Amino acid sequence: MRLDLTAAEPLPFIQAGQFLHLEVPDKSLILRRPFCIYDHDEFSVTTYAAIVGRGTASLAGVKPGAVLKAILPLGNGFDISKYKNIGFLGGGMGCAELYSAAKAGAAAGKNIYAYFGFASKNRVLFESDFKSVAKKTVICTDDGSYGVKGYPISELKKDIKNLDAVLICGPHGLVKSAGREFENEQIPAFVSMEQRMACGVGACLVCTCAVKEGTEIKNKRVCMDGPVFNLRDIVIG
C-alpha cells in the first residue's frame, strides 16, 4: 500500500534512509510503526508498506483527510557522499527503503545501478521509479515470470568491478546471501535493518540487533544506531 502524508508544518532535513514512525487508526494499537520514507518534499512524505497485521490493515482502510501523528525523521540513514558508482540490492518491499537514496544520489550526479528481486511478476514494484534515476535497473523474479530468473545478488556480482559501494535492503535470506557473497570482496556495503520497535527514539532497547564491535558482539538499536549498518558488522542468524 502507498500512503501520501502531508505535514502540518515544514519538515526538517531528511537524510535518505531515515524512517517515519507513524501511529495507526486502530486506537487499540498504541504503538507507532516504522515505515520507510520513500520520497518527500518540504511538506509531504510518501511511504510504501506491506499489509502484515492489524496495524497496517487499519492504515490500508484510512480515509483521505485523516490525521495521524508521527515522529520523523528517525535513524541514521545512508551516507553515500563518498561514492560515485553505487549498487542497490533489494528484495520485495525492501526496495522501497532504497529509493530515496537512489533519487538523491542521481540528483547529486552519482551513477545508480539497481538489482531487485521479487517472488513473481505480480509482485514487482517500483521499477519505473528506479528506471527514472538509475543507469541500469535489473529486475529478477524467483519464478522467472518477469525479468531475469534468479536472485539479484548474482546480477550485481557481474557488475561489481564497476561499483564503489552497495546499499542493501530486503528479506533475511537476501541479507544473509549478501553477507556471504561480499565476505571476500572489499566493496563497502551497507544494509538497512528492520526490527519490531516501541519508542523509536532509542530509549527502550526493544529494537536491537546483534552487531560486531571489535572482538565483541553488542546489541545495537535499529531505531537510533541504525537502521543502516555496515553489512559485515551484522550478525546474521
Place this chain on the structure above:
Amino acid sequence: MNLKVNIAGVELKNPIITASGTFGFGREYSQFYDLSVLGGICTKGVTREPRQGNPSPRIAETSSGILNSVGLQNPGVDAFLKNEGEFLKSLNTVIIVNIAGSTAEDYCYVADRVSASDADMVELNISCPNVKAGGIAFGIEPKSVEAITKLVKSHCKKPLIVKLSPNVASISENAKAAECGGADALSLINTLTGMAIDWRTRKPILKNITGGLSGPCIKPVALRMVHDAYKAVKIPIIGMGGIASAEDIMEFMIAGASAIQIGTVNFYDPNAGIRLVNELTSLLKNSKIDDVNSVIGTLTDL
C-alpha cells in the same frame, strides 16, 4: 496550589516519575522537553556487569498494551555512574537509580556503588520477569522479599524503594515483607507475565517466549494491587501500571499512592511527562484541590 510530594524524606516537585526501562538514562527524551518539569526519573535497571539483554524480537503488541522481553541490557553500574552521572545530575529532577542482580552479592555490590553516588534514591528491582538467571527468584516468596530487602538496605545509604512484582500469590504479603525488611517505600506494579503467538508460524512472537505486559490494559490490576498494598503497609507507595492521563493519576493516588510512575505511555506520547504535569495541575485547579497530598488514600467505601 501544592504539587510537591515527599517520599521517604525526599521531596519531589510533583508526583510524576518516569518508570525504569522506558526512559533510558534520560538522554533521548531530554530532546523532546525539559526533564526538570518531572517529579523524578527512574533509570534503566543497572547490574554489576554490563549485560546485552535477551535476543530479539523483544516486543509484541497487544490490545491497549505491549509485551516486552528486553532483559536487563545495561552498561553495568560502573560504566553507568561514570558516563551518565553528570548528565542525570544536570536534569534538575530527583534521580532514582533502579538496581538489579542475579545474586544477593551482586545486589550489594551495586547498592554500595550507587550509595556513593549523587543518586537521590534507589529502586530495588526484584521483580523483573525477563531474566532467567535471577531477579524473579527474589521477588516471589514473601520470605525472600524480606531477606533481599534487608540485605540491600544494609548496603544502601539512600532511601530504598522496593519494586514489587504482580506475579505473586499475595501482593499484601509481599508488601508487608518488604516493609519488614526495611523498605522506605514501595513501587508497584511491575509487568505481568504474558505471551503472544504468531499463528501462521506457530511460534511465540517473543524470542524469549514470555514477556512483561504493560500499558493501559493493566491499569485495573495495578489499581487493585496498589490499594491492597496501601491497606497492608504504612510506608509510602509509588503506583504504576497503564497511567496515561491526569485522571489515571488521581485514581492511583486515591487508591493510596503518594506518587506515580509513567512508563509505556512514553512510547506512544513522547511528551507524556510534561503533558501530564500540566494536565494534573489543571485538573487539581478545576477540582479546587489545593494540595495533591490531600488526595492520597482517600478511597471511600460505597
